[in-house]
Amino acid sequence: MSDVAIIGIGMHAFGRHDLSGLEQGAVAVRRALADAHLEWKDVQFAFGGSSAAGNADTMVSALGLTGLPFINVANGCATGGSSLMSAHNALKAGAADVVMAIGFDKHPRGAFDPNPADFGLGKWYGDTGLMLTTQFFGMKIQRYMHDHGITPSTLAKVAVKAFKNGSKNDMAWRRKPMSEDEVLNATMLSNPLTQYMFCSPGEGGVALVLCRGDIAHRYSDTPVFLKSATLRSRPYGSFEVFNPWLSPQRGEAPTVAAAKAAFEQAGVGPDEIDVAQIQDTESGAEVMHMAETGLCEHGAQEDMIQFGETDIDGRLPINTDGGCLANGEPVGASGLRQVYENVVQLRGQGGDRQVPNNPKTAFTHVYGAPGISACTILAV
Amino acid sequence: MVDVLLPREGTLWSWTIQGFLPKNPPYAGKETPLTFVPYGVGYVQLAGTDGGDGVIVESRLTENDAAKLTIGMALELTLIPFTTDDAGHEVVTFAFAPVRGAS
Numbered sequence: 163m164s165d166v167a168i169i170g171i172g173m174h175a176f177g178r179h180d181l182s183g184l185e186q187g188a189v190a191v192r193r194a195l196a197d198a199h200l201e202w203k204d205v206q207f208a209f210g211g212s213s214a215a216g217n218a219d220t221m222v223s224a225l226g227l228t229g230l231p232f233i234n235v236a237n238g239c240a241t242g243g244s245s246l247m248s249a250h251n252a253l254k255a256g257a258a259d260v261v262m263a264i265g266f267d268k269h270p271r272g273a274f275d276p277n278p279a280d281f282g283l284g285k286w287y288g289d290t291g292l293m294l295t296t297q298f299f300g301m302k303i304q305r306y307m308h309d310h311g312i313t314p315s316t317l318a319k320v321a322v323k324a325f326k327n328g329s330k331n332d333m334a335w336r337r338k339p340m341s342e343d344e345v346l347n348a349t350m351l352s353n354p355l356t357q358y359m360f361c362s363p364g365e366g367g368v369a370l371v372l373c374r375g376d377i378a379h380r381y382s383d384t385p386v387f388l389k390s391a392t393l394r395s396r397p398y399g400s401f402e403v404f405n406p407w408l409s410p411q412r413g414e415a416p417t418v419a420a421a422k423a424a425f426e427q428a429g430v431g432p433d434e435i436d437v438a439q440i441q442d443t444e445s446g447a448e449v450m451h452m453a454e455t456g457l458c459e460h461g462a463q464e465d466m467i468q469f470g471e472t473d474i475d476g477r478l479p480i481n482t483d484g485g486c487l488a489n490g491e492p493v494g495a496s497g498l499r500q501v502y503e504n505v506v507q508l509r510g511q512g513g514d515r516q517v518p519n520n521p522k523t524a525f526t527h528v529y530g531a532p533g534i535s536a537c538t539i540l541a542v
Numbered sequence: 543m544v545d546v547l548l549p550r551e552g553t554l555w556s557w558t559i560q561g562f563l564p565k566n567p568p569y570a571g572k573e574t575p576l577t578f579v580p581y582g583v584g585y586v587q588l589a590g591t592d593g594g595d596g597v598i599v600e601s602r603l604t605e606n607d608a609a610k611l612t613i614g615m616a617l618e619l620t621l622i623p624f625t626t627d628d629a630g631h632e633v634v635t636f637a638f639a640p641v642r643g644a645s
Contacts, residue, residue, distance in 0.1 A: 275565035288568025290624060290635045291560060292600060297583050300558030305585075308556075308613045353559045353608050408555075408598035410590055 165375030165389070166253045168540070169382040170198025171502045174266070176366035176489040177335035183215020183365065183492070187266030188224045190367035190495075198371040198381050200260065202226045205371070207252050209245040210264030211235035212494035215365075218264055239441075239530020240393060241265060242368070242497030246538065247391040249372050259377060263370045267492030269363035281404045281532055295443075295531065296360065298403040300352030303446025305401075307354065310461040312449055314354055318345040319467050320445035321359050321487055327474060328488025330515040335364055335490045359445040364490025368498035370505075386505045389539045390427035394420040396533030403531045414454075417441075417535040421455040421527060424537035432456040435539075436521035437507050438478065439500035441529040442485040452480065455527050455537070479517045482507060493530070500526035501538055508542045548597065549588050550619040551641065555598050557584035557611045570633070571625045582606045586617055586638050604639040616641040 172193025174186040181189070187210065195201060202225045210218030211234055219232040237244040242265035249263040276295075278288040287293050306312060322342050328334035340358060348356040371381075378385035396402055399413020425431060438457060442448035449467070453460040457478060466472055472480040483489065483503040486496060504524035507517050524540045563578040564571070573579070582603030590596030604622060605611055617638040625633045 272565065275568060278568055285568075286635075289570035290602060291564050291569050291571060291581065292583065292602070293568045294560065294564055297558050297560060301556040301583070301585060304558060305556035305613065349561065350559070351561045353557075353561070355558075406600050408585060408600075410594075410596050410598075 165387045166250050167373055167375045167378035167382070167385040167387050168370055168501070168505055169373050169378055169385055170194040170200065170371030171505045172197055172369045173333050173499070173502055174367040175333045176364055176492065176495070176499070179365050183212050183266045183268035183367070184221050185224070186268070186365060186367035187212070187218065187264055187369070188221045190266065190369040191221065191225060191262065191264055194262070194369040194371050200371060200381065203228050204260055205230055205262050206258035207249070207261045208232040208264060209235055209248040209261070211237070211241040211245055212265070212267045213238065213241060213269075215266055215268040215494065218266070238532070238534060239493055240497060240528055240534045240536040241494045243391070243528050243536025243538070244393055246370065246498065246501060247393050247536065250388055250391040253372060253374055260371065260373045263372065263498060264367075265495040265498040266367035267494040268365040269492065272363075283404060283406065287404070287406060292406070293404065295403050296352040296355070299444045299446060300355050302401060303444070303450065304354060306446065306450050312464050314346060315342065316449065316464050316467045317354065317359055317445040318342045320442065320448050321345045323473060324442065324481060324485050324487035327482055327515055328484025330513070331483045331488070334484045334488045336484070336488045355444050355446060361443055361486035361491045364492050366489070366492040366495045366499070368495045368502050370498060370501060384509045386508045387541050389430065389541050390424045391536070391538045392420050392423040392427060393534065393536045394423065400533055402533035415529075415535070416533050417451055417454040417527060417529055420535035420537045424525070424539050425456065428539040428541070430523055430539055430541070434523050435478065435525045436523050437482060437504060437517045438480050438525040438527070439483070439485065439503055440480060440527040442481055442487050443491065443529070445487070447529065448481065448485065451527055451529060455525070457525070474515055474517055482512065482515050482517060497526070497528040497536055500528065501540065504540050508540060546591060548599070552586040552588040552617055552638070554611065554613055554615045554617055555585040555587040556613060557582060557603060559583070559606055559608060580606050582611065584611070584638065602635060602637040604637050610640070
């Protein structure tokens with residue numbers, strides 16, 4: 163079975179904009195096509211989605227009514243990852259030669275306000291003030307810090323790194339560097355997490371053009387190969403957002419299985435990763451996901467982050483574009499942003515934020531409600 | 543399926559403090575940003591029928607001071623008022639409180 167290659171990438175800047183979410187998605191599509199030297203009529207299959215900004219296939223009215231098959235994807239925080247996995251599978255199956263994966267979103271300001279019924283929960287759960295993703299993140303990292311010796315200073319350093327990297331990314335939303343004290347002394351939203359340790363729902367769009375690996379050089383001098391794209395839902399015993407109870411038998415997070423499958427499918431080990439983009443809904447998520455993905459041992463994050471090993475010039479650069487903390491989280495676009503950034507890094511186009519020494523292998527990871535995770539491995 | 547009566551006492555498995563007024567809906571509390579008082583939320587480890595670790599339940603906590611919350615502390619079930627309904631009647635919910643006299 164031939165490889166799959168990414169031959170075009172396009173993004174609409176993250177942040178707050180006047181354009182609709184769909185329009186931001188269409189901007190990203192046009193930029194990705196230009197990057198691949200292709201036109202919309204060359205695209206044979208598309209997968210796309212948003213969580214709050216409309217049906218992706220509506221954008222054919224702006225891009226061209228070519229009649230292509232276009233599947234709308236709705237899979238929470240893994241919407242982008244699911245689109246990409248679907249594109250990967252379509253190419254592997256021989257259903258098309260050139261496929262696009264598209265993600266965009268536009269959320270209202272402030273924390274998400276989900277409906278309990280959408281998650282199989284009674285109305286009481288929302289009524290009594292438990293239906294907040296922020297509480298879950300606070301409680302998961304609180305327990306993790308207790309079990310594995312992670313300090314508040316390390317949580318703050320994750321945010322400091324994100325804003326520093328974001329300041330070098332003209333597509334990022336929050337580009338003002340911040341000190342560790344500023345992060346630690348900000349308003350406590352959900353102990354132990356302060357305001358600047360959380361990402362915000364936002365806006366943006368990302369599009370990728372993919373093709374069969376064996377024809378990639380027809381379109382691009384710098385193809386990046388998608389070695390694996392995996393998705394897993396939660397196994398028994400995992401600790402997830404919106405859990406009124408947890409089972410007596412504790413189990414692993416869905417991230418563990420998604421990452422393991424990604425490494426196996428790619429034939430690559432965690433120690434071979436040169437750059438990684440991992441879900442940092444808040445600072446603690448980045449810390450915990452470092453270990454859940456297999457990139458380090460549980461508890462090793464404390465020293466790694468304190469000594470700058472996850473900085474751009476460190477041993478294992480993580481979230482080099484500023485991650486969700488600096489870019490915000492337009493849910494449908496967020497997972498594809500990570501892949502976009504890894505393509506930039508593997509092409510050596512990172513500019514001020516380029517990872518040194520020609521990175522060859524890159525990893526992405528998203529996590530979201532109600533317990534899903536998607537991972538990819540890219541290589542040049 | 544077998545019904546199991548859960549114990550009223552447990553230990554704190556993890557916790558946080560809700561520091562901002564949740565959006566309404568889904569939150570039914572009638573506070574405003576000016577009157578809102580942060581509230582504790584936690585997961586409480588209950589004992590299983592075999593005496594080992596049983597189910598862990600999520601609950602509001604009566605304590606909202608971070609300095610007084612420690613993983614492993616002893617807690618017991620109670621009821622607390624959290625809002626009033628449209629007719630002005632008090633609405634209560636379950637919560638866990640530190641066991642008096644325990645440290």
